[in-house]
Amino acid sequence: MSKKIKYSLCIHGGAGTILKKNLSDEKKHLITNDLKASLSAGEKVLKEGGTALDAVCAAVVCLENSEHFNAGKGAVYSHGGKHLLEASVMEGATLKAGALANAMRIKNPVLFAKTLLENDDVVFVSGDAVDLLAEKSGCNMVDNSYFDTTFRKEQWEMAQKLSKETMFLDHSNLKMGTVGAVALDTNGNLAAATSTGGMTNKLDGRIGDTAMIGAGTYANNKTCAVSCTGVGEFFIRATVASLVSHLMEYGGLSLEEATQKAIHEHQAKLGGDGGLIAIDSNGNISMPYNSNGMYRGFVNESLKEQNVFIWDDVEV
Numbered sequence: 001m002s003k004k005i006k007y008s009l010c011i012h013g014g015a016g017t018i019l020k021k022n023l024s025d026e027k028k029h030l031i032t033n034d035l036k037a038s039l040s041a042g043e044k045v046l047k048e049g050g051t052a053l054d055a056v057c058a059a060v061v062c063l064e065n066s067e068h069f070n071a072g073k074g075a076v077y078s079h080g081g082k083h084l085l086e087a088s089v090m091e092g093a094t095l096k097a098g099a100l101a102n103a104m105r106i107k108n109p110v111l112f113a114k115t116l117l118e119n120d121d122v123v124f125v126s127g128d129a130v131d132l133l134a135e136k137s138g139c140n141m142v143d144n145s146y147f148d149t150t151f152r153k154e155q156w157e158m159a160q161k162l163s164k165e166t167m168f169l170d171h172s173n174l175k176m177g178t179v180g181a182v183a184l185d186t187n188g189n190l191a192a193a194t195s196t197g198g199m200t201n202k203l204d205g206r207i208g209d210t211a212m213i214g215a216g217t218y219a220n221n222k223t224c225a226v227s228c229t230g231v232g233e234f235f236i237r238a239t240v241a242s243l244v245s246h247l248m249e250y251g252g253l254s255l256e257e258a259t260q261k262a263i264h265e266h267q268a269k270l271g272g273d274g275g276l277i278a279i280d281s282n283g284n285i286s287m288p289y290n291s292n293g294m295y296r297g298f299v300n301e302s303l304k305e306q307n308v309f310i311w312d313d314v315e316v
Contacts, residue, residue, distance in 0.1 A: 007046040008184045008283035008300035011038050011059050013069045014177035015229045015275040018293030018310060031068045032308055035297045038062040039306045042181055043299050052191035052225070053091050053114065056181035060087075060110040060193045063179035067149045069295075070177030072108060075147045075197025077156035080204040083147040083197055086211040087113040092190030092219035100134075101126040101211040107140040110195045115139070126207065147197070159201035177295075178210055180217070180227030182279045190225040190281065192217045192241075199232070208232025214242035221281060223248040224255055230267075230274010230291065238267040244278055255279075259286040 013035055042059030046052070064072025075083040087109035088099035098116030101124075106112050112134045116122055125133060135141050178196035185191075194217045196210040209216035209232040216232070218241035219225035226241040235241075240262050247258035259278050267274075268290050275289025277296060287296045287309075297308035 004281075005184075005283035006186050006301040008279055008285060008298070009039060009042045009046060009055060009059065009181065010183070010277045010279055010285045010287065010298040011035065011042065011063070011179070011181045011296065012227065012229055012275070012277045012287070013063055013179050013295030015289045015291040015294035016177070016273070018291070018295070020311065023310075027068075028310070031295060034063065034066040034068055035295060035308045036306050038181070039297050039299050039308075042183060046183060046185055049186055051187075052183040052185040052189050053089065053117075055183040055185065056191045056193040057089065057110050057114050059181035059183075060179055060195050061108050064108050064110060064195055067151070068177075069179045070152075070197045071179040071195040073147055074149055074152060074177065076152050076200040076202075078198065078204050079160075079201050081156070082204070083144055084202070084204065085109045085147075085195070085197055086208060087193070087195040088211055088213055088217040089113045089117050089193040090191065090213055090217050090219040090225070091117060092221040092225055095220060097123050097213045097217070099124040099211045099213055099217075100130050101207040102205065103130040103134065104144045105131045105141045106134045107142045107146065110193050112137065112139050113193070123213065124211070126211070152200070155200045178229040180229060180277060182219070182225040182227050182277055184225075184279055184281065184283050188221070188281065190219045190221050190279065192219040192225040192227045194227045194229075209235035209240070212236060214239050216241055218242045218245055220245050220249070224258075224278050224280045226276055226278045228274065228276040229294065231272055234267050234270045234272025235274065238262070238270055238272065240267050240276060244276070248280070255284050256286050259288050263288040263290055
């Protein structure tokens with residue numbers, strides 16, 4: 001796009017081992033509908049003149065409430081059999097951010113991350129204090145069993161059988177599905193949000209890139225907004241989200257050039273697997289990945305309908 005557009009929104013529902021032969025038409029339909037509902041929720045905010053921050057949070061809440069993604073309701077199980085949730089948000093205009101890890105009772109972690117962003121005294125909270133602070137902040141709290149699903153329990157049981165000989169993560173049995181959103185609003189501001197349950201059978205206490213500003217989430221009005229998904233350890237080591245912004249600001253690269261380099265060169269050379277979504281200050285969108293697939297979609301004020309994808313650039 002050569003012309004700046006009024007607003008733009010891009011979402012993802014995770015990257016990883018998404019094989020066509022393993023995804024039934026019924027499951028694909030359900031997932032596609034949830035992606036479209038997320039786009040609708042975020043676009044409604046933007047159409048009404050709302051902020052990019054509110055838009056990405058609205059979009060992510062929809063995905064957290066779906067059992068088809070690894071965030072909120074559909075979160076994976078940790079090694080200890082619990083759901084340990086992460087989320088982060090960042091605002092491009094102010095560079096303010098909020099992040100949390102190892103939450104167990106927050107129904108929509110992204111909303112608590114937004115609460116933290118609005119507080120100048122703290123950016124990142126982890127552990128038992130997360131749930132206590134969220135409850136005091138008026139967040140909707142649930143029992144950890146609320147996040148249970150049969151599908152994720154079966155994945156966890158399989159992963160435990162495969163990992164009996166080691167206490168560390170089994171990257172050969174990845175079950176990803178982190179969710180995220182990036183947006184440009186009508187005032188020209190950018191924002192990003194990401195939420196996840198981590199990786200199936202992860203070590204209790206392990207924190208991934210989703211909770212880390214600069215690794216899994218980043219936004220700067222000068223450049224872009226980014227939300228990542230994949231094997232968190234590699235995204236942390238490659239500081240992928242902020243790298244995209246820095247390549248644009250200090251390296252003079254376009255959004256497309258920066259995102260492709262960050263995914264296919266930088267983190268891929270470390271052995272990483274996953275992808276990202278990004279949007280720049282003109283509303284341009286990029287969605288690169290180096291895994292088998294990535295649930296993703298976008299919409300903007302110039303499009304008559306939403307665009308949703310799983311593999312390559314073939315719309316579903």
